[in-house]
Amino acid sequence: MRFDLKSFQFVDSEHAPNALAIAAADRSLTWAQLRTEASAWADEARKHGVAQDIPVAIYGHKEASFFVAMVGALLIGAPFVPVDTIYPAERLRRIVEIVRAAAVYDAASGTFTPGEGAVLAERGLAYVMFTSGSTGDPKGVQIGRESVGLLGDWMLGSFGLGDAPVFMNQAPFSFDLSMYEVFATLASGGACVLNAREQIAAAGTWMPRLAEHAVTVWVSTPSFAHQQLANRDFSPATLPALRTFLFCGEPLPSALAKKLRQRFPDAVILNTYGPTEATVATTWIEVTDAVLAAHDPLPVGHAKPESVLIVDEGEICIVGDHVMRGYLNRPDLNEAKLYTYADGRRAFRTGDLGQMEEGGLLFCRGRMDDQIKLNGYRIELAEIDEALHALPGVEGGACAVLRRPDGTAVRLIGFVAGVAAEDQSASLLAPAALAGWKERLAQRLPPYMVPSELVACPALPMSNNHKIDRKKLVEIYSGIPA
Known part of the structure; x- marks a missing residue:
């Protein structure tokens, strides 16, 4: 049994209905149970006003019912809006x-909590994924049902995942990386092993759990895989079925790829790239020994079938039916970021800097703006700036990023100005007046957006074009005595 991403219905296949579909943090479901529960969920959701083109928010972490609800929404034709418990109320x-x-x-x-229940202007959406917004408000990326069908076709047709793959799911469902596992599981009739944060933290039992379910495809950011290298169970001896690493969300360092090649010599490493606005990813490449020998930093690969990549004045632009239907209620952003390509298809200006080699091999070279990736999460620094500015007594706030030599973001440092202190010129450490600042920020921002430190300074440095000079902020931080 599997879930067809063209008709959006369960269909029979060579995979038995009693085969595992979901191994969640709380319980497991066979394909037959998933079909029964998703249909029952859809019936109940309709009683609460959920209908075709009327969205439903799904709140939770790695419960089986979260996956059931996403499938149930697809059955109804209602766009689902995934929100992980990592987000504040x-x-x-x-x-x-x-x-x-x-x-x-x-x-x-x-349980269901009632909401407004408005029909979306954009019809035929599969989901709306909210990402960090530069105005201080999250922005909704609208992904069409046709786009997730193309995602499933691409993964099953190009990635070599094998028959009925078993996916390791770790990213929150509110992080679009997780849509790899959701839609590839549905399209293939395979299985998805959902891993809660507390399960992952119990290293001694987590890897054996993956082994128990014979995980074949590891899906994560490179940073998450790098963290596992310290665990001796992260090896072919414990995970004999693992045959593919699928990375997305941030640059894959060549040093990590080499370590994985040494640790898992028989596994395939796939590096992919793409923004949320292009349905998880748009490019892919198998990172072989030859690729590692030829490139550092690594390329992000070639365009997926039926899509076009353009590097226009240094900016990567993506063309295809997998491009989003626009930002929800943001005509200003849609005008700035979307356009119609020559063949009539949607095109998206990513804001990523890129370089294209002969033959269409793409390399990413950073950003044109203040958007960053930290452990795979996309963050608009301006949203953190707004939250810092809202702290009591603060007249100005800004966030800076500490990076590794390869440019990968490591930590966020917050800076505030205008806070009364006895002698700010003598110390750049946060004054006692800002006690509890982390708790205040956590009421507004998810944990991965809360800076690890807060620094008070007499004034925020400005660049010649009157923008906050984030490079100067890093220099200020580097000059603080340890």
Whole structure:
């Protein structure tokens, strides 16, 4: 059994209905059970106003019911809006307000909380994924049902994942990387092993759990895989079925790829690239020994079938039916970022700098703006700036990024100005007046966007074009005595 991403219905296949579909943090479901529960969920959701083109927010972490709800929404034709428990209550409230969801489904309790229930102007969406916004508000990326069908076709047709692959799912469902596992599992009739944060933290039992379910495809950011290298169980001896590493969300360092090649010599390493606005990813390449010998930094690969890549004045632009249908209620952003290509298809200006080699091999060279990736999460620094500025007594706030030599983001440092202190010229450390700043920021921002440190300075440095000079902020931080 599998879930067809063209008809959006369960269909029979060579895979038995009693085969594993979902091994969640709380319980497991066969394909037959997934079909039964998704159909029942859809019936219940309709009673709460969820209908075709009327969105439903799904709140939770790695419960089986979260996956069931996403499939149930696909059955109805209702766009699902995934929100992980990592987000504070205020952010959930704001997302529900923006999308005007019919209801919020709590996957842990199995209950619906009623909402507005407005029909979206954009019809035929599969999901709306909210990402960090430069205005201080999250922005909704609208992904069409045709786009997820193309995603499934690409993964099964190009990645060599084998028959009925078993995916390791670790990224929150509110992080679009996780849509790799969701839609490839549905399209293939394979299985998805959902891993909660507390399960991953228990290293002694987590890897054996993956082995128990015979995981064949590891999906994560490179940073997450790098963290596992310290675990001796992260090896072919413990994970004999693992045959593919699928990376996305941030640059894959060549040093990490080499370590993985040594640790898992028989596994395939796939490096992919793409923004949320292009349905998870657009390019791919198998990182072989020959690729490692020829390139450092590594390329992000060639364009997926039926898509076009353009590097226009240094900016990567993506063309194809997998490009989003636009940002929800943001005509200003749509005008700036979307355009119609010569063949009539949607095109998206990514804001990523790129370089194209002969033959269409693409390399990413950073960003044109203040958007960054930290452990795979896309972050607009301006959103953190807004939250810092809202702290009591602060007249100006800004966030800077500490990076590794290869340019990868490591930590966020917050800076504030205008806070009363006895002698700010003598110390750049945060004054006692800002006690509890982390807790205040956590009410507005998810944990991965809260800076690890806060620094008070007399004034925020400005560049010649009157923007915050984030490079100067890093220099200020580097000059603080240890």
